[in-house]
Amino acid sequence: MTNTSRLESTQLTISKSEVMRCTVCNKPKHQLRPRKSKLVLGIQLFLCDECFAGKKEPRWAIILVARSQGHDAVSEWIKSNRYVGDPILLEELVD
Helix, strand or coil: CCHHHCCCCCCEECCCCCCEECCCCCCEECEEEEEECCCCCCCEEEECHHHHHCCCCCHHHHHHHHHHHCHHHCHHHHHCCCCCCCCCCHHHHCC
């Protein structure tokens, strides 16, 4: 792999004819920032500036981790509303 093929900056920019979607809010954006998920190890997220600044995680990831590791593992994200979408209900967290 050459240095030119690596992502040099912390932002991913694509042409105006192509549109990628933020992993968290699913809004189409021309510029996304890569970040590894804090909840699901090994998952690379591509976030818009708003979701990146808010340290948000995908709603599905919060539910998945809550079901496998318990509510305490995701309480910070739920209490701080660090996701996009409908409120996460207790019945969604219980397997």
